[in-house]
Amino acid sequence: MRSISGAASTSSVPYDAVIVRFGGEIGVKSSPVRLRYERLVVRHVRRALKARGIAFTSLEYSFGRLYVRSPEAGEAARAIARVFGVSSASPALSTSSDLESIAQTGLELARAFLSPGESFAVRCRRVGEHPYTSMDVCRLLGERILSELGHRGLRVNLDEPDKEICVEVREDKAFLFAETYPGPGGFPLGSQGRLIGLLSSGMDSPVACWLAMRRGCVVIPVHFDLRPFSDDAAVEKAVELARVLADWSIGLMRRMYLVPHGEVLAEIREKCPEPLTCVLCKRFMLRAAARLAELSGADGILTGDSVGEQASQTLRNLRVIDEAAGGLLVVRPLMCFDKTEVFELARRIGTYDISARPDAGCEAAPRKPTTAADIGAVLEAEEALDVEGLVERALSAIKEIRLKWPAEEA
Amino acid sequence: MRSISGAASTSSVPYDAVIVRFGGEIGVKSSPVRLRYERLVVRHVRRALKARGIAFTSLEYSFGRLYVRSPEAGEAARAIARVFGVSSASPALSTSSDLESIAQTGLELARAFLSPGESFAVRCRRVGEHPYTSMDVCRLLGERILSELGHRGLRVNLDEPDKEICVEVREDKAFLFAETYPGPGGFPLGSQGRLIGLLSSGMDSPVACWLAMRRGCVVIPVHFDLRPFSDDAAVEKAVELARVLADWSIGLMRRMYLVPHGEVLAEIREKCPEPLTCVLCKRFMLRAAARLAELSGADGILTGDSVGEQASQTLRNLRVIDEAAGGLLVVRPLMCFDKTEVFELARRIGTYDISARPDAGCEAAPRKPTTAADIGAVLEAEEALDVEGLVERALSAIKEIRLKWPAEEA
Numbered sequence: 001m002r003s004i005s006g007a008a009s010t011s012s013v014p015y016d017a018v019i020v021r022f023g024g025e026i027g028v029k030s031s032p033v034r035l036r037y038e039r040l041v042v043r044h045v046r047r048a049l050k051a052r053g054i055a056f057t058s059l060e061y062s063f064g065r066l067y068v069r070s071p072e073a074g075e076a077a078r079a080i081a082r083v084f085g086v087s088s089a090s091p092a093l094s095t096s097s098d099l100e101s102i103a104q105t106g107l108e109l110a111r112a113f114l115s116p117g118e119s120f121a122v123r124c125r126r127v128g129e130h131p132y133t134s135m136d137v138c139r140l141l142g143e144r145i146l147s148e149l150g151h152r153g154l155r156v157n158l159d160e161p162d163k164e165i166c167v168e169v170r171e172d173k174a175f176l177f178a179e180t181y182p183g184p185g186g187f188p189l190g191s192q193g194r195l196i197g198l199l200s201s202g203m204d205s206p207v208a209c210w211l212a213m214r215r216g217c218v219v220i221p222v223h224f225d226l227r228p229f230s231d232d233a234a235v236e237k238a239v240e241l242a243r244v245l246a247d248w249s250i251g252l253m254r255r256m257y258l259v260p261h262g263e264v265l266a267e268i269r270e271k272c273p274e275p276l277t278c279v280l281c282k283r284f285m286l287r288a289a290a291r292l293a294e295l296s297g298a299d300g301i302l303t304g305d306s307v308g309e310q311a312s313q314t315l316r317n318l319r320v321i322d323e324a325a326g327g328l329l330v331v332r333p334l335m336c337f338d339k340t341e342v343f344e345l346a347r348r349i350g351t352y353d354i355s356a357r358p359d360a361g362c363e364a365a366p367r368k369p370t371t372a373a374d375i376g377a378v379l380e381a382e383e384a385l386d387v388e389g390l391v392e393r394a395l396s397a398i399k400e401i402r403l404k405w406p407a408e409e410a
Numbered sequence: 411m412r413s414i415s416g417a418a419s420t421s422s423v424p425y426d427a428v429i430v431r432f433g434g435e436i437g438v439k440s441s442p443v444r445l446r447y448e449r450l451v452v453r454h455v456r457r458a459l460k461a462r463g464i465a466f467t468s469l470e471y472s473f474g475r476l477y478v479r480s481p482e483a484g485e486a487a488r489a490i491a492r493v494f495g496v497s498s499a500s501p502a503l504s505t506s507s508d509l510e511s512i513a514q515t516g517l518e519l520a521r522a523f524l525s526p527g528e529s530f531a532v533r534c535r536r537v538g539e540h541p542y543t544s545m546d547v548c549r550l551l552g553e554r555i556l557s558e559l560g561h562r563g564l565r566v567n568l569d570e571p572d573k574e575i576c577v578e579v580r581e582d583k584a585f586l587f588a589e590t591y592p593g594p595g596g597f598p599l600g601s602q603g604r605l606i607g608l609l610s611s612g613m614d615s616p617v618a619c620w621l622a623m624r625r626g627c628v629v630i631p632v633h634f635d636l637r638p639f640s641d642d643a644a645v646e647k648a649v650e651l652a653r654v655l656a657d658w659s660i661g662l663m664r665r666m667y668l669v670p671h672g673e674v675l676a677e678i679r680e681k682c683p684e685p686l687t688c689v690l691c692k693r694f695m696l697r698a699a700a701r702l703a704e705l706s707g708a709d710g711i712l713t714g715d716s717v718g719e720q721a722s723q724t725l726r727n728l729r730v731i732d733e734a735a736g737g738l739l740v741v742r743p744l745m746c747f748d749k750t751e752v753f754e755l756a757r758r759i760g761t762y763d764i765s766a767r768p769d770a771g772c773e774a775a776p777r778k779p780t781t782a783a784d785i786g787a788v789l790e791a792e793e794a795l796d797v798e799g800l801v802e803r804a805l806s807a808i809k810e811i812r813l814k815w816p817a818e819e820a
Contacts (some may be wrong), residue, residue, distance in 0.1 A: 003557045025719075025749040033721075091436050185748050192718045193725040211746035215717045217725070299725035307625045307741075309435075311443070315603040315627070315709035319739040331717075336621035336743035339435045341477040 002074050010324045014325040015073035015091040015111045020066035021164045023087045039084035048079045048354040053289035063127050066249045086183035091177040106141040108172040126172035147364035174327035187216030189252050193299040194218045201237035201359050204304030206351040218252050224261040232372045246403035265364045271384040275370040278312035283324035287391050292327045298327030312369045320373040423485035423522045425501040430476035433497045433595040450598035451495035454660045473537050496593035502585040512584050516551040523588045529567035538581040575663045605630045605710040607697045611647035614714030616761040621743040634671040641770035650764045656813035668809040673775045681794040685780040688722035693734035697801050700738045710739030722779045730783040753756030
């Protein structure tokens with residue numbers, strides 16, 4: 001079904017309901033799991049509407065769909081389309097399953113949506129016993145539209161219509177819609193455990209966090225503040241990125257952490273072989289993240305690494321870096337993504353423009369970082385450092401930033 | 411640029427060249443890395459053509475593109491579009507940069523491609539000094555097409571043409587094309603190290619292998635043969651899947667391994683708590699894979715796991731499973747993919763139909779596998795098993811299957 005940005009008059013459609021479709025992968029679960037996930041999605045939809053102050057009167061779960069009754073159904077549909085586990089949401093006009101009521105309501109929708117010269121199709125899905133077939137609905141409504149709006153030069157095209165007028169008949173009710181907002185799909189947040197998400201100021205890590213969230217993981221964003229080897233802009237960008245992610249979180253991303261990392265970098269630069277800088281730096285990040293995971297009961301650490309993207313992101317280096325995670329799971333959702341796919345997702349998520357803004361990057365990075373770190377050499381290099389003390393000091397100076405949700409209230 | 415499946419007569423176009431475009435992410439690398447990657451792509455293009463017996467006379471690298479001269483340029487373009495690191499390939503007609511030659515050649519292309527009533531646009535890119543502008547080329551060729559093929563009712567549409575006739579002028583040469591095959595993009599195979607790829611008979615693992623390959627990793631597929639807890643069909647499917655992957659491999663995927671896993675499963679079922687079966691089974695897979703990684707100099711192990719897809723694929727279980735990899739990197743390209751995205755990729759790669767065929771699955775899987783394995787309980791359960799002996803026996807009975815490339819010769 002196509003998402004239709006609509007004709008001029010669609011904002012005037014007196015929508016009173018939203019049809020919510022669950023993510024495709026939820027549908028293939030065993031019934032108890034499916035039920036549990038769908039209930040969680042319903043709870044999140046409720047939260048999303050409440051937090052945004054969008055009025056609704058009921059949420060009805062019926063035949064694998066959720067029907068929301070709301071006097072602000074257009075706005076409700078847009079908010080619901082940002083809930084993980086939702087594959088799409090359509091603002092709808094509700095009426096009774098009486099054929100004449102359907103025709104009248106469908107005509108109203110057609111009047112708002114069909115522009116002169118356009119082709120259209122009527123689609124109907126029906127659950128329950130009715131004195132008519134789905135085909136009858138399509139035929140009657142199609143004829144009604146052609147006769148009442150004939151002066152607009154409309155025509156029926158069942159294969160490739162410009163617009164679709166859709167009818168869902170559910171027992172004694174009917175819902176009619178013509179626009180559909182695609183949702184993120186995936187699993188409901190909180191269905192898959194918790195991750196400490198390493199969040200830089202760049203393009204990759206926020207996308208990695210979002211992908212894990214879409215998969216049902218609650219993410220706690222942690223930014224390593226590289227100053228004086230980076231600048232204020234980098235930190236500000238990371239906080240803004242976390243706010244965008246929090247806006248997807250149904251309030252489950254309540255805070256982010258800033259961990260000072262400047263002293264660690266200064267020590268590494270002073271005391272260790274230059275080509276190892278990036279590997280050693282990331283090992284410290286994983287150590288601090290592992291401690292935060294322990295404190296927050298997280299099941300793993302998430303990073304935006306992608307094989308071969310940076311010179312330091314080789315398979316060999318990543319293995320040596322992971323060794324510092326103390327056996328914690330390191331999740332890398334972008335491991336085999338192409339950069340163009342990351343850009344595309346960043347645009348969709350809303351992080352692209354923030355990530356694309358300039359910042360100082362990391363001025364501690366060597367011109368020639370190693371691409372094949374050796375664990376022996378790395379452990380030896382770390383002997384020159386007070387590893388435990390550095391981690392302790394960084395964590396004791398950690399800064400917590402509260403992330404308000406929804407973001408509009410921030 | 412759209413890929414055009416072409417008008418009826420396009421197979422008769424006497425193509426003599428292929429324009430090859432490198433993957434976008436290669437283009438953003440520093441010049442030495444970029445050069446190294448592009449050279450590797452060129453080498454793979456050469457291999458692809460040779461192995462398939464497609465004649466070519468030269469490969470010219472010029473201004474960020476590769477120009478292949480071939481009397482079988484149509485076939486060559488299709489073969490090249492399966493080389494990792496290539497973003498697209500267009501079969502082309504070559505001529506001199508003389509304006510009249512371009513117009514004549516462009517007309518020939520237009521004659522083959524433009525069907526009656528269609529709209530078209532001429533596009534031109536130029537490198538070098540010429541007594542004309544790109545705009546001149548577009549104007550002249552456009553006019554020529556309209557005047558010579560006017561009886562077909564063609565019209566110019568620069569914004570949304572049905573077809574595009576494209577001209578690339580490179581110093582004293584010109585290449586004209588009207589169709590483009592999208593390539594996989596990514597990095598050239600072999601640029602990013604080597605992985606042992608766990609390959610089941612299902613939908614996910616071949617896609618995971620392909621994604622790692624697209625990212626430049628050489629993958630060595632290993633299938634764990636679950637018989638008698640699965641059937642012959644599962645093994646046959648895995649071998650067929652490996653053959654499809656090998657066909658993408660420029661001959662760098664020379665063999666796959668079948669590791670007998672039935673004894674391991676029988677022992678686990680007999681001696682360990684039932685809910686731990688899947689976690690214990692996968693730990694044995696990682697142990698064997700880690701040994702194979704050691705033997706083959708691989709940098710890590712690749713699996714098709716995705717969070718929450720199966721009941722056993724929880725973050726907690728994955729952590730406990732990874733513990734058995736002995737510190738080796740475990741790469742999970744699909745970790746946060748949605749199932750629909752996996753299906754889409756499987757179709758594109760050519761593994762979908764094979765994976766979709768029925769097989770017995772795993773009959774050792776318990777009805778209620780644990781979702782939160784505890785490492786202590788797992789280690790305790792393994793005390794009942796001769797872990798080393800089981801791994802040894804499985805590896806000593808390993809079977810190697812040669813994967814021919816290209817597949818057509820198999």
